Amino acid sequence: MPAVPLLPALAARARSSAHASVDDCVCGTATLADRADATVVRHAGTVAKAHAPDTDAGALAPRLVTAAHLPDVLLPPLTPTPASLHGRLVTFWPYGTPVDADDPDAAPWEAAGTLLARLHRAAAPTPLPPMRGPAKAARAVARLRAAGPHPAVADVLRAWDTLPAWARAEAPMPDGTTVCHGDLHLGQLVRHPAPDGPWRLIDVDDLGVGVPAWDLARPAAWYACGLLPPEEWTRFLTAYRQAHGPAVPADGDPWPDLDVPARALTVQSAARALTKVLAGGGRPLDEVERSLVDACARMGSLPPQLAPNSAT
Structure with a gap:
């Protein structure tokens, strides 16, 4: 049969x-x-x-x-x-009700920030493997290298090469105890019980211990690239801080802690976008893809900020 x-x-x-x-x-x-x-x-x-x-x-x-x-x-x-x-x-x-992609004004940024802070402060009930965020970014870059030539590839790879070894999954992360989600974006939140219960995080495939700033990095990267409005970034960061999240200081400039992970997520997003472009025959980059590539070009000429006591 x-x-x-x-x-x-x-x-x-x-x-x-x-x-x-x-x-x-x-x-x-x-x-x-x-x-x-x-x-x-x-x-x-x-x-x-x-x-x-x-x-x-x-x-x-x-x-x-x-x-x-x-x-x-x-x-x-x-x-x-x-x-x-x-x-x-x-x-x-x-089953949980997902975020409504057609209603961006209702995006649960406060819930995302609060849940991340709770996760980062939680004690794991059992030993966890490393959070898989850097490994996934490295995989995206490897696929781009194998995808073929494109004028933007050099900028993306140059930005990748400026990152410290841990962010490229070439060395252990400097934090081996904090519980992290590993792949945070709004698609990873659902309401449970459906349809309008409290928000919860889903998808544990990348869950593990590591640098908690990685979980803030995708919104931070989109904000830095001009793809996330400042108001939404502020809502997210403020909620995280109010819930005593440990990834950034309670006040002041958060960027020394966010810069390396945000750069890594920018490179990962650009690498994925270019790989799809090359797989589709090399069409012109759209506005979002161009913003990511342009950010990589800027990053390649400016070394990243390093958080205090971080590995190089």
Whole structure:
């Protein structure tokens, strides 16, 4: 009998997880994501996620335990033990209402800042692997190097080369104790219980210990590139500080702590954008892509600020 493809098999697992009996089920199943690194489906109030094929079970396990232990910050899994399907690790989660991308004025910047501060101040219930942010940035740069020539590639690589070794995943991070999300953006927040419960952080694939400023870096990078309005950046940073987040000082200039991670996220975003452009035949850069590349060009000629006591 031929194997059932991953997506319908995952949908069936979500359905069986959502219902004690599926005989009379009339719920539809929705595909929330279907990428090489994750396939996610929803059935009723259950979400099933097939993680990337190279996901390390030994690293995922403590991440799930941590999510279960911090339900006021992270969306807790329905079970802390992953299943296996088509050679992929599968986890099950309660459904939460995502951020409305069509209503930017309602973006939950205060909730994002507050949740990050709580996460950064939390004690991990079990030893965690390193947060994967720098490794993902390094992977994006490696893919750009292999993607082919483009006039902007040199600027992106030059900006990357100015970063300290830890930000390029070539050395241990200077903080090995703070719990970090590793890939914070507004798509990582949901309301649970749906539809209008409190906000929670989702996606533990990159969760681990490391430099907490990395979790503030994507909004910081977009603000520095002119892609995030100052008011929204201020809302986010103020909420983080008011919740006593340790990544930046309680007042004053936060940039000495944010500069290196923000530069790394700018390079990562530019590298991903250019890789897609090259894969699509080399179309002209759009406004956002050009802003990221231009920022890399500026960064390549100006060394980054280094936080006090940080590794070089």
